[in-house]
Amino acid sequence: MRWRSATSDEFLWAEWDREFVVFHRPSGQTHFVNAASAALLRDILVDPMDALDASRALAGQTPDAPEPDADFARHVFGLLVRFEELGLVVRVSP
Amino acid sequence: MRAQKDNQTAQVTAAAESPASVARQKSRRRMIRGAAVAVPTILTLHSGAALARTSNLISRAPGAPVDGAGNNMCLNENSVAEVFDGGQRYDLGEPISAEVTNIPTLDGRQFYDNADLTGTPLGGQEMCERGGTFYYEAAGPLPSDLGAQARADLIRQSFIPEAVDATEKVATGVDVPRGGLVSATALASFAGRIMYRTI
Amino acid sequence: MPATQAFASHPRVDSLDPGGFQARLADGLGLRIGPFDVHIKARATALAEPLYRLYGHYPLLDDARVFSCHLRLEELRAALPKSVRRVRFTVDGRQPHDDMPAEQALAVLEWGFNLVIALRFHRFLMLHSAVLERNGGALLMPAGPGHGKTTLCAALAHRGWRLLSDEFGLLRPGKTAFVPIPRPMPLKNASIEVMRNFAPQAELGPSIEGTIKGTVAHVRPPRDSVDAAAIEAPARWVVFPRWQADARLSFEEVPRAEAFMSLARNAFNYEVVGQAAFETVRDIVDRSRCYRLVYSDLDEAVELFDRLARGVGAEVESSDGESQALPVAGEGR
Numbered sequence: 018m019r020w021r022s023a024t025s026d027e028f029l030w031a032e033w034d035r036e037f038v039v040f041h042r043p044s045g046q047t048h049f050v051n052a053a054s055a056a057l058l059r060d061i062l063v064d065p066m067d068a069l070d071a072s073r074a075l076a077g078q079t080p081d082a083p084e085p086d087a088d089f090a091r092h093v094f095g096l097l098v099r100f101e102e103l104g105l106v107v108r109v110s111p
Numbered sequence: 112m113r114a115q116k117d118n119q120t121a122q123v124t125a126a127a128e129s130p131a132s133v134a135r136q137k138s139r140r141r142m143i144r145g146a147a148v149a150v151p152t153i154l155t156l157h158s159g160a161a162l163a164r165t166s167n168l169i170s171r172a173p174g175a176p177v178d179g180a181g182n183n184m185c186l187n188e189n190s191v192a193e194v195f196d197g198g199q200r201y202d203l204g205e206p207i208s209a210e211v212t213n214i215p216t217l218d219g220r221q222f223y224d225n226a227d228l229t230g231t232p233l234g235g236q237e238m239c240e241r242g243g244t245f246y247y248e249a250a251g252p253l254p255s256d257l258g259a260q261a262r263a264d265l266i267r268q269s270f271i272p273e274a275v276d277a278t279e280k281v282a283t284g285v286d287v288p289r290g291g292l293v294s295a296t297a298l299a300s301f302a303g304r305i306m307y308r309t310i
Numbered sequence: 311m312p313a314t315q316a317f318a319s320h321p322r323v324d325s326l327d328p329g330g331f332q333a334r335l336a337d338g339l340g341l342r343i344g345p346f347d348v349h350i351k352a353r354a355t356a357l358a359e360p361l362y363r364l365y366g367h368y369p370l371l372d373d374a375r376v377f378s379c380h381l382r383l384e385e386l387r388a389a390l391p392k393s394v395r396r397v398r399f400t401v402d403g404r405q406p407h408d409d410m411p412a413e414q415a416l417a418v419l420e421w422g423f424n425l426v427i428a429l430r431f432h433r434f435l436m437l438h439s440a441v442l443e444r445n446g447g448a449l450l451m452p453a454g455p456g457h458g459k460t461t462l463c464a465a466l467a468h469r470g471w472r473l474l475s476d477e478f479g480l481l482r483p484g485k486t487a488f489v490p491i492p493r494p495m496p497l498k499n500a501s502i503e504v505m506r507n508f509a510p511q512a513e514l515g516p517s518i519e520g521t522i523k524g525t526v527a528h529v530r531p532p533r534d535s536v537d538a539a540a541i542e543a544p545a546r547w548v549v550f551p552r553w554q555a556d557a558r559l560s561f562e563e564v565p566r567a568e569a570f571m572s573l574a575r576n577a578f579n580y581e582v583v584g585q586a587a588f589e590t591v592r593d594i595v596d597r598s599r600c601y602r603l604v605y606s607d608l609d610e611a612v613e614l615f616d617r618l619a620r621g622v623g624a625e626v627e628s629s630d631g632e633s634q635a636l637p638v639a640g641e642g643r
Contacts, residue, residue, distance in 0.1 A: 036567035204454035
């Protein structure tokens, strides 16, 4: 299962001290997201990716980070499903 | 950010000085050099039509009802306008504003009031009415999966270089603000700004 | 014509004698209340006198205009000699709630107008917040009921702050200047006596007992606040207040992303306004310093706001007992 971010013009971003608030134009909803979620939506998922690769990409943004464990990957998977429900990402056929 | 800390999921620890982080450090046998990765989180602003109604009262539910996903819904008493009758009723204010902690009952986790994970596991009702930090045993990495031995500390913004020997029993802490369980049906009848977080 | 002079030439309510006002009120009269032209027609026992006092400074309007809304309050004829007297509130001919006890007529009219504003005037982004101005900058105090917002607002309005509103932070979408709508401020229960002691010179309306909120009394807005109702004020400080019995004064900065979400949560019509609401709240947070206040002593809180306005560092004892100076300079980043 792979996802990619909605197109960038669907989002309006506000950032303060590495915390983000994002307005999603199509849904009219506003979300608070942390830096990791912002990285997923703005950078990592520009190209389609599954949850495991997305987890590794997140970890890769941290110097000397170890491989993410199963808990982390499961959390990212659950979050991507939630992002999809909110319209922030779209599922892409493999 | 206060709200963000409170909304961290079970796998997330806050800054190193949080009780959950301290608990995890105590359970380690040895330190492995590593780095922490921030867990992505999201908090959605929920709201409906805000009306200048005179009051929006909800009662504490009898027993421990669950919603359709099997969560106990714990209403944070500090997030509401007023608490009546010793916590039996809550005024959600005008416009409606409240925070609810979803406490899963069907995901197999058992919660304890100590980082050693000893004693009798607590149910959602007790956790809600007591409030505080509760601990559960986090699953270790599957040897056939990512193959990681080190456990990543999950914090909100900064990256702390530490890791855990994954063979160790690791307790993860979650914060549950004190309050009372409410029924999903009752909560659904209010159109307002209700923020949900799931532990 | 400059905004400050827009209604300067209009006669005020107190240019009428009380009897004349009561007669006009029974037939219907127009009042300028903030940005709204409001037509009020009311016939209820003992309503005209407190309205005359509370709205004495407000401009009277002629009927040759389109009014923002038509408010009606009519005392109903009792079915039986000993029946409870009730009043009926309607807006543009529609009744939004049940009839209420006639003794609460003033409160019904005031709350009813709040309801109309919150439901209807979506050309503004409306925050559930008190707003005051000092030295050209607006202090925003978003809070729900029970947090002490109105008491604090009434106190500040009598200590050098210009009242813009105790309830509604009105913003034109895309702008960060607040539109004033000074109104009588409803104090509840113990707060009434607190205010009498704090500002003996404040003009209060009658104590209305038996409401769903307990006893309510309205504080008349100071005259200069009403006279300056056409002067908008740009956002400078956002303070989330909370009164808590016996609490030590606590004043701490709030991270801006958290302030954004708390402000948006306190907006009556955030989703209705949509993208412009997001941009407006973002801009408000961008230009303001944001704080959280916990207080129990009104004098202490007012003094802290005084230092905030003067740009003096507010020394506040933090929860660990250490004294800390917070950057409270008035300019946003």
